[in-house]
Amino acid sequence: MTDSLVLIRARVLPASSQFYDNLFVLAPDLRRLFRSDLAGQGMRFMTTLAVIAELLNDDAELARALDGLAQAHRGIGVRAEHFPAVGAALLVTLGETLGDHFTCELQEAWRxxxxxxxxxxxxRGGFD
Ligand code: HEM
Structure with missing residues (x-):
């Protein structure tokens, strides 16, 4: 899974807005949570994947980072029910980015x- 980050990083630049296109088709009401200038916003496709892949294998760092992430997301107005659409958009975008390299195993690992x-x-977050 971590290996796929290298490939994703190489392919994602020409299509960095794809994640948002996919997310807002799946869940248009989430658009209001993101600032209008998507290019300058913090939750980029690549950043999000890197955070997930890198922290999952580091329990101490994960515990530290989760508090901050949970608090920040709750403050923005993110609710528990928003997580599945974001996960689905990440997976769809991964599939579009990796093409044939997005094997069933890799898909399952990311999911x-x-x-x-x-x-x-x-x-952690006490989301609504
Ligand atoms: C496992 C799930 C998620 C991860 C790993 C994640 C990761 C991140 C990261 C790393 C940032 C940037 C934080 C910073 O600037 O310090 C961020 C910001 C943000 N996230 Fe998430 N996120 C997740 C789920 C969600 C969900 C479900 C939503 C709901 C729509 C969401 C909406 C946002 C918004 C609106 C921002 C602020 C973007 C801005 O800078 O305007 N995130 N997220």
């Missing part, structure tokens, strides 16, 4: 990593 991360963030 389970996202679900795990999201569950921990929700547990």
């Amino acid at each position: 389970s990593a996202y679900d795990d991360f999201a569950a921990r963030m929700i547990e």
Whole structure:
């Protein structure tokens, strides 16, 4: 899974707005949570994937980072029910970015990593 980050990083630049295109098709009402200038906003596709992949194997760092992430997201108005659409948009964009390299195994690895991360963030965050 971490290996795929290298490939994703190489392919994602020409299509960095793809994640948002996919997310706002799946869940148009989430658009209002993101600032209008998407280019300058913090939750980029690549950053989000890197945070998930890198922290999941580092329990101490994950515990530290989760508090901040959970608090920041709650402050923005993110709710627990928003997590599945973001996960789905990440997976769709991964598929578009990686093409044939997005094997069933890799898809399952990213799905389970996202679900795990999201569950921990929700547990930590006291989301509505
Ligand atoms: C596992 C799940 C998620 C991860 C790992 C994640 C990761 C991140 C990261 C790394 C940032 C940047 C924080 C910073 O600037 O310090 C961010 C910001 C943000 N995230 Fe998430 N996020 C997740 C889920 C969600 C969900 C479900 C939503 C709901 C729509 C969401 C909406 C946002 C928004 C609106 C921002 C602020 C963007 C801005 O700078 O305007 N995130 N997220």
